[in-house]
Amino acid sequence: MQSLILWPRAGRRAANNQIRGPQSALTDFLASNNISAAQISADYERRQREARQQQEQEAAANGESIDQNDDEERIETAAQKKKRKRQQEKTLAKIKESKGYKRPKKDNDEGSDAENDDLAWDIYTKKKPLPGQLENCENCGKRFTVTAYSKTGPDGGLLCTKCSKEQEDQKKKDQKSKKEAVSRDKRRHVQSNLLDGIVQIGSRTLQELCIKEVANNIHDVEEFGDLPQSLLNRLSQILSRRRVITSRTLDLFLRPDLETIDVYDCGKLETDDYIKLFSVVPKVQTLNLRNAGQFKDGIVDYIIERDVPIRSLQLEAANLVTNGKWAEFFEKCGHRLEILKLSWLDYCMDDDTFMGLVRHCPNIKRLKIKKCFRLGDVALGAMTDLRQLEHLSLRFPTATTPGILLNLISFIGPGLRTLSLEGFSDADDDALSMIHSSCTHLSKLRFTENDSCTDVGFASLFTNWSNPALAFIDFSSNRSVDYAVPDGPEDPVGLASGGFEALMGHSGSRLERLDISSCRHITYESFSKVFDSKEQYPSLKDINISFLTKIDTSIVAGMFRSCPELIKVTAFGCFNVIEVAVPKGVALIGVPNAQDSIVQEGDLDSDVGQGLTM
Numbered sequence: 001m002q003s004l005i006l007w008p009r010a011g012r013r014a015a016n017n018q019i020r021g022p023q024s025a026l027t028d029f030l031a032s033n034n035i036s037a038a039q040i041s042a043d044y045e046r047r048q049r050e051a052r053q054q055q056e057q058e059a060a061a062n063g064e065s066i067d068q069n070d071d072e073e074r075i076e077t078a079a080q081k082k083k084r085k086r087q088q089e090k091t092l093a094k095i096k097e098s099k100g101y102k103r104p105k106k107d108n109d110e111g112s113d114a115e116n117d118d119l120a121w122d123i124y125t126k127k128k129p130l131p132g133q134l135e136n137c138e139n140c141g142k143r144f145t146v147t148a149y150s151k152t153g154p155d156g157g158l159l160c161t162k163c164s165k166e167q168e169d170q171k172k173k174d175q176k177s178k179k180e181a182v183s184r185d186k187r188r189h190v191q192s193n194l195l196d197g198i199v200q201i202g203s204r205t206l207q208e209l210c211i212k213e214v215a216n217n218i219h220d221v222e223e224f225g226d227l228p229q230s231l232l233n234r235l236s237q238i239l240s241r242r243r244v245i246t247s248r249t250l251d252l253f254l255r256p257d258l259e260t261i262d263v264y265d266c267g268k269l270e271t272d273d274y275i276k277l278f279s280v281v282p283k284v285q286t287l288n289l290r291n292a293g294q295f296k297d298g299i300v301d302y303i304i305e306r307d308v309p310i311r312s313l314q315l316e317a318a319n320l321v322t323n324g325k326w327a328e329f330f331e332k333c334g335h336r337l338e339i340l341k342l343s344w345l346d347y348c349m350d351d352d353t354f355m356g357l358v359r360h361c362p363n364i365k366r367l368k369i370k371k372c373f374r375l376g377d378v379a380l381g382a383m384t385d386l387r388q389l390e391h392l393s394l395r396f397p398t399a400t401t402p403g404i405l406l407n408l409i410s411f412i413g414p415g416l417r418t419l420s421l422e423g424f425s426d427a428d429d430d431a432l433s434m435i436h437s438s439c440t441h442l443s444k445l446r447f448t449e450n451d452s453c454t455d456v457g458f459a460s461l462f463t464n465w466s467n468p469a470l471a472f473i474d475f476s477s478n479r480s481v482d483y484a485v486p487d488g489p490e491d492p493v494g495l496a497s498g499g500f501e502a503l504m505g506h507s508g509s510r511l512e513r514l515d516i517s518s519c520r521h522i523t524y525e526s527f528s529k530v531f532d533s534k535e536q537y538p539s540l541k542d543i544n545i546s547f548l549t550k551i552d553t554s555i556v557a558g559m560f561r562s563c564p565e566l567i568k569v570t571a572f573g574c575f576n577v578i579e580v581a582v583p584k585g586v587a588l589i590g591v592p593n594a595q596d597s598i599v600q601e602g603d604l605d606s607d608v609g610q611g612l613t614m
Helices: 002-016 025-032 037-062 068-072 078-096 099-108 113-124 161-195 206-216 229-241 247-252 271-280 297-306 323-336 351-360 377-385 402-415 429-438 455-462 497-507 524-530 553-562 604-609
Strands: 134-136 143-145 260-263 286-289 312-316 339-345 366-372 391-395 418-422 444-448 472-474 513-515 542-544 568-570 587-589
Touching (some): 229 260, 247 271, 297 323, 323 351, 429 455, 455 497, 497 524, 524 553
Parallel strands (some): 260 286, 339 366, 366 391, 391 418, 418 444, 444 472, 472 513
């Protein structure tokens, strides 16, 4: 009786101990509807066999053979078919560029496009070996076993393990070379920005990124739209620097409502482009054209005929405008001119033409004449009649008489706001004395490349000078040029210690830019006294101390402490400046072993005072 009770329990326990795997919802659905997956597979194979037999019968009747590869054909959706055809087109295009296609094509160069497509299709339809099969390597010809990881060669064949590794290594090497090239370009761009005094802290602004993107794709830009003048000017600077200002790109800068045109490199512009400029922008008042080699008499005639209201004109290298045409321009349009800047004129603009400028341009307030090779003492003396001058910048390539320069300063000095005299090597202390007595409203003074003035003359210029503190001073290359006595005579020539201390004592409170490069007679003690961290120069932002070999790391440290607003320090040839740490936001240019724009923590004075090394 007990056995009768135990047997059913044992049967149930055995049934419960059966191991069952997981079943998907699809399997349960098929089972519940009496649908057999095996039956579906059998029906599919049967239909394939019947279709195959029918094709063989039709091929036998037509005398054709059937490729065994047709077993791989399947029914496709419209999207799959479109994708397959697109992939086939890409593969065929790649095959036509391969060596395997070009070799057999040599014997059939005159074949039609259809025949060439058939050749490419034959190569494409060759079935690649499956994993486990043997194949010859495309590169070395070695026979190897194909795997699922076998790489494809440049001509579409398969590669052995060794050649696959070599191909991958070459790809990595090419990618590394490309990254290094990009890195070199980036470093070059950073150094170029440093030379311009630009220190990039953090990411660029959205405006800067947009300007750079437009400049990089300038040939795809159709118009600039209503960009403001400041952005147009910045784009012109970038594109001119890259020398891509052409007739097409010039059109982007032209709008009828503009009154200012700035093109910093006109080297690729023709005469018709200048005519187009004035026809599209008929009301231009401020015109700045650099390297304008094709600016000719015909363009000046167009300006005169159309009565273009130019008030500010800056031309560089416009040597194809004759003296007669300049004289006519000054006579017809000179009454409107307020600003005139001419440079690098080696053929035209002689003394007689300049006399016409003085007669017909009485309203000129700013005059810049640089490297005009046919001007001399006559033109320099005639400038005394320009009584409304406020800004004067001169650089004559030929020697002039010091007395004429003194007379000019005495006549126009009281009204000048800025004065720039470059290369007047014969001017002596009398010129500095005349500036001291006549110029009392200057904010900018440039007096460079002189070996006649003495340190006493520079000191006298700034001693008890009634002129307010200057914001811009450039006294570069004022030194003795007697290389037999490198330290200079006992009585210093050029800007030396006395003149430098007097300069900083007079203008240090408002000085923003200072250039004393190559003034090599300033002593180390003088630099230590001026930049001792006790004296503060709150406005000084830009200083050029290039080729002052006495300056060392401690002097530069003193500059950082004494000039809290400093942005740019140019120090080429200062070989005693070693491993100086540069505060945040400051560009130190010309010191190859300086650490680039190190962001220091804590107080600047304490950081810089600890040796300036990190």
